[in-house]
Amino acid sequence: xxxxxxxxxxxxxxxxxxxxxxxxxxxxxxxxxxxxxxxxxxxxxxxxxxxxxxxxxxxxxxxxxxxxxxxxxxxxxxxxxxxxxxxxxxxxxxxxxxxxxxxxxxxxxxxxxxxxxxxxxxxxxxxxxxxxxxxxxxxxxxxxxxxxxxxxxxxxxxxxxxxxxxxxxxxxxxxxxxxxxxxxxxxxxxxxxxxxxxxxxxxxxxxxxxxxxxxxxxxxxxxxxxxxxxxxxxxxxxxxxxxxxxxxxxxxxxxxxxxxxxxxxxxxxxxxxxxxxxxxxxxxxxxxxxxxxxxxxxxxxxxxxxxxxxxxxxxxxxxxxxxxxxxxxxxxxxxxxxxxxxxxxxxxxxxxxxxxxxxxxxxxxxxxxxxxxxxxxxxxxxxxxxxxxxxxxxxxxxxxxxxxxxxxxxxxxxxxxxxxxxxxxxxxxxxxxxxxxxxxxxxxxxxxxxxxxxxxxxxxxxxxxxxxxxxxxxxxxxxxxxxxxxxxxxxxxxxxxxxxxxxxxxxxxxxxxxxxxxxxxxxxxxxxxxxxxxxxxxxxxxxxxxxxxxxxxxxxx
Amino acid sequence: xxxxxxxxxxxxxxxxxxxxxxxxxxxxxxxxxxxxxxxxxxxxxxxxxxxxxxxxxxxxxxxxxxxxxxxxxxxxxxxxxxxxxxxxxxxxxxxxxxxxxxxx
Numbered sequence: 001x002x003x004x005x006x007x008x009x010x011x012x013x014x015x016x017x018x019x020x021x022x023x024x025x026x027x028x029x030x031x032x033x034x035x036x037x038x039x040x041x042x043x044x045x046x047x048x049x050x051x052x053x054x055x056x057x058x059x060x061x062x063x064x065x066x067x068x069x070x071x072x073x074x075x076x077x078x079x080x081x082x083x084x085x086x087x088x089x090x091x092x093x094x095x096x097x098x099x100x101x102x103x104x105x106x107x108x109x110x111x112x113x114x115x116x117x118x119x120x121x122x123x124x125x126x127x128x129x130x131x132x133x134x135x136x137x138x139x140x141x142x143x144x145x146x147x148x149x150x151x152x153x154x155x156x157x158x159x160x161x162x163x164x165x166x167x168x169x170x171x172x173x174x175x176x177x178x179x180x181x182x183x184x185x186x187x188x189x190x191x192x193x194x195x196x197x198x199x200x201x202x203x204x205x206x207x208x209x210x211x212x213x214x215x216x217x218x219x220x221x222x223x224x225x226x227x228x229x230x231x232x233x234x235x236x237x238x239x240x241x242x243x244x245x246x247x248x249x250x251x252x253x254x255x256x257x258x259x260x261x262x263x264x265x266x267x268x269x270x271x272x273x274x275x276x277x278x279x280x281x282x283x284x285x286x287x288x289x290x291x292x293x294x295x296x297x298x299x300x301x302x303x304x305x306x307x308x309x310x311x312x313x314x315x316x317x318x319x320x321x322x323x324x325x326x327x328x329x330x331x332x333x334x335x336x337x338x339x340x341x342x343x344x345x346x347x348x349x350x351x352x353x354x355x356x357x358x359x360x361x362x363x364x365x366x367x368x369x370x371x372x373x374x375x376x377x378x379x380x381x382x383x384x385x386x387x388x389x390x391x392x393x394x395x396x397x398x399x400x401x402x403x404x405x406x407x408x409x410x411x412x413x414x415x416x417x418x419x420x421x422x423x424x425x426x427x428x429x430x431x432x433x434x435x436x437x438x439x440x441x442x443x444x445x446x447x448x449x450x451x452x453x454x455x456x457x458x459x460x461x462x463x464x465x466x467x468x469x470x471x472x473x474x475x476x477x478x479x480x481x482x483x484x485x486x487x488x489x490x491x492x493x494x495x496x497x498x499x500x501x502x503x504x505x506x507x508x509x510x511x512x513x514x515x516x517x518x519x520x521x522x523x524x525x526x527x528x529x530x531x532x533x534x535x536x537x538x539x540x541x542x543x544x545x546x547x548x549x550x551x552x553x554x555x556x557x
Numbered sequence: 558x559x560x561x562x563x564x565x566x567x568x569x570x571x572x573x574x575x576x577x578x579x580x581x582x583x584x585x586x587x588x589x590x591x592x593x594x595x596x597x598x599x600x601x602x603x604x605x606x607x608x609x610x611x612x613x614x615x616x617x618x619x620x621x622x623x624x625x626x627x628x629x630x631x632x633x634x635x636x637x638x639x640x641x642x643x644x645x646x647x648x649x650x651x652x653x654x655x656x657x658x659x660x661x
Contacts, residue, residue: 031574032574032575034616038574038619038620052572052577052619053577054579054640054643054644055577055578055579055644055647055648056572056576056577056578057576057577085652086653087652087653101577102575102576102577103574103575103576103577104575104576351653352650352652352653355652355653356653357653360653423639423640423643424643424648424649424650425648432649434650435649435650438650481639484637484638484639486639
């Protein structure tokens with residue numbers, strides 16, 4: 001296995017995962033033999049990430065904090081080819097979903113995952129789910145500290161945590177180590193933001209009670225500054241308060257955001273701090289040695305500084321407009337001079353957002369090995385990231401990505417759409433998401449036009465559960481079912497940027513599926529007419545309000 | 558599980574235990590992957606009986622339920638709801654490398 005610059009399983013992890021695979025193998029055998037009813041079996045399969053969707057079982061594979069080695073990605077490709085239909089869907093929770101798994105094959109798929117230190121535990125159920133983090137982690141120029149160190153500590157603490165396996169509802173934690181939040185920490189059950197206080201110490205702002213879904217809420221600050229070594233004890237206190245007071249009588253009011261909303265953040269803080277006071281100096285205070293041992297596994301790769309300007313890159317920038325646009329939108333600065341972070345767009349025009357074939361997964365694993373220290377990240381925006389690319393290699397990486405169809409220069413643009421699987425796959429959905437995303441992306445395919453429009457995030461959900469994050473889309477699209485007809489509710493002004501996090505406001509009556517593209521077109525036209533120099537779509541919306549957009553879409557009111 | 562639109566005609570559907578594939582109960586009490594082979598209940602009492610029969614034959618499937626359908630003059634049946642149309646006919650777009658059937 002190529003040396004990785006992130007956590008490697010120890011014997012304890014390997015034993016735990018291997019035992020879990022064999023337990024599940026026996027559970028599947030008993031179910032197929034009729035020894036277990038579906039009622040008995042369902043929670044067991046869900047605890048192993050195996051859902052039953054419209055057409056087939058779906059396996060949701062955890063990708064902790066969105067970090068993958070090329071070897072792991074090759075294995076995912078191999079599993080998708082051997083046990084599925086040769087493709088997978090990267091999700092807004094940095095996971096991978098395989099949509100066509102056979103129940104009888106699921107234990108073998110899990111065993112194959114275990115070979116590369118992966119599993120599907122806690123990707124379902126009312127437990128602490130896969131912890132997500134900034135997809136630029138370990139490479140970002142603005143990073144105060146690598147959030148994955150803490151995500152890994154949380155992963156170890158929360159894996160099969162007996163007290164938190166049957167919470168009132170699922171629980172999602174996101175961590176960012178940068179002031180520019182790329183992990184959407186204000187819309188998670190708990191968001192953790194590493195920052196440096198005036199004394200120069202690094203600690204966490206603990207944000208609680210955010211979330212999307214049926215009742216979207218922006219998280220509130222529970223603790224302004226938490227010393228790092230107190231993280232687990234504080235999380236345990238918070239989860240304990242939620243477990244004690246969170247509602248279990250109503251599925252739709254069971255998330256921690258409802259508890260925080262009902263009792264108020266001050267009361268929540270009082271309860272958490274009281275619980276914390278009783279436990280803070282217990283076994284969960286992290287010893288320095290433990291933190292350092294995990295931090296060592298995330299030691300950055302040895303990247304000798306290189307020239308930040310490359311002649312061939314500049315020459316191609318001048319001669320190849322698409323490459324120039326790609327540099328602008330898909331390449332971000334790295335903390336080491338002479339390197340860059342490259343986003344491979346899984347959103348080529350007209351394609352299902354976030355989908356990659358086994359061949360594409362292998363192709364990008366090749367690129368990661370050749371040019372990015374054999375490492376990748378999955379973003380919650382459903383793209384793949386090459387975190388450590390030398391600037392002089394950018395033309396080669398661009399060419400290789402283009403051969404895979406992943407070099408679309410659209411990151412952050414109107415066709416970089418987040419979309420849930422929707423009614424084509426999902427048992428919960430009311431309307432389709434992917435075909436809507438495909439039509440929008442085909443309509444706005446021109447790269448020059450996309451770059452003229454500028455940063456504009458469209459997020460599409462096929463039901464109110466909001467897996468497609470529509471509440472925080474600059475343009476949010478929610479599919480609803482009205483008497484058997486798919487309609488799409490449009491909202492404007494959502495945002496996940498830190499300090500500007502906002503929930504979108506519904507523009508007006510929902511539109512039919514065939515009107516979605518022209519509605520988006522009208523919204524974009526309104527923005528282009530009204531924007532002032534340097535204004536992004538969402539800035540213009542904030543300045544002029546909804547009325548001009550309404551008039552353009554629905555006519556004079 | 559599924560939402561049914563109102564309709565007089567019903568078929569019984571489920572997902573096959575071994576692979577999750579969509580199946581319907583046929584006249585012989587077997588689960589088939591072909592909607593056109595499904596047994597059709599033509600009145601509420603018939604639908605109740607069909608569902609009871611489906612539940613009795615549920616060893617190899619998961620969670621049987623009734624699906625409202627319409628039938629044309631040639632006897633071709635089609636689900637009323639989009640959701641059930643998609644269950645019957647597959648994805649409505651070309652998935653990468655998928656051999657799912659396009660719903661027209």
